[in-house]
Amino acid sequence: MWKKEGLVLHEKDNVGIALNDLTAGNEILIDEGQTIDLLEDIPYGFKFALCPIGKDEIIIKYGETIGRAIEAIKPGSLVHVHNIEGLRARRD
């Protein structure tokens, strides 16, 4: 049996988090019967995309908005400051 290596915190979420240091090219188990192919290395605790996310689309974790995509993100890619940004307390 596979060990769960990714965690999805809420059904609305479009990102999951890595429960280990994960390597690109691997198919990992995120829930019973649900797997995802990783396109990039995902360090422990970091986020990866669960589905295709378009530019300007909202990023959802804990079932809530945590920011938006600044570029299109493919499923299995790393989701972090290089491709998403926060929306609050900004100057613009």
Place this chain on the structure above:
Amino acid sequence: MFLGYKRPDGKTGIRNYVLVLPVQRMVNSVAMQVSSMVRGAKTIVSTGEIGRSSKDRRTIARTLTGLALNGNVGGVLIIGDDHYSSKELKHEEMAEIVRSTGKPVEVLDITESGGYYNAIGIGAKMAQRLALQISEFRREQCDLKDLTLGVKCGTSDPTSGVAGNPVVGKAFDVLVNAGGTAFFSETTEVIGAEDKLAKRCINEQVKEKLLNAVSEIEEKARATGEDIRNINPIPENVKAGISTLEEKSLGAITKSGSMPITDVLTYGERPPGNGLYFIDGWMSSLSLPLGMAAAGANLFMYQLGGQGMPAVSPPMPAYSAGIVTPMMYLSGNPRTCQKAGDFVDFCSGKIMEGKSSIEEMADKLLECVLGLASGTMTKTETVNIQDPVEFYLEDPCF
């Protein structure tokens, strides 16, 4: 449930300290000398009131008074000098407030005592008297309702919002449900999660206070001319995988549990009764423990993420910033528990490994807390060091 000290005003202590309290900055040096001469004495070295607005001087006064009223303090030596006192920081008035709780109080005026060296001698004798007097306090059986806990999360990482913080939140639920008192704070880390907290406020007035505190801090962030994305999340957070302030906030608020929020307190303000309180304050590890100690916290819980910390026994962000309120460290990150084992008192890392639940870990945490409340030392308490402290002062200085 635990063994604590019952004070004349009904407050409970988990430690039994003499507090040597310098009321104006100019008398710090005398307080430092005196406290070093008496075992079990604590003091605070403040950066002072000079050039500060009246509002900020009141914050200092409220914080100092609150420390003296904390249940962990058995007796207080108040040090001041009329030559330095401002209308907000009068040592005689502060002494009156503390005396009215029935706590033993001594007052040392430097000039009246014959100046620096004479005052140190007289002060040391006063502190010795207090130490002997409060050593007669005995630990007695206390309940959860007598306990006041404060929490801060620090060096947050993705485990904070999934394991470490929810465990504290669940423990808070048990504490508050049993009639105890719990504090959480860090207004900046509510930005992006305020709607979830607002729903839990006991009435419209409290809800408004909370939302105002959050929008004020967001406005202040903008007014600095800096973009908050360059300040918070802090570099350790980003290094650990937290991408935005909203993400950090949503993880951070889980440490407050799910009970109703009774009120929003200003920094250093003491709550009118028991329950769960939000303190409008700043995340600083040198400021928040002090503010919570002044509000009456018996024990300060420092909930670490820690993924972004150095890999080998890292120095901790603070050891004794609560002055009279001991600090325990806990983490939900198994890697942090291992590398920072010199100072982490409680580990809920099994949750991330899928080997335990939040409920199970919360029960274990409370068990650990009750041990600490009964006299077991926290790991940072063994470190013989006094942190510098920062009051939460909001106005510019001139």
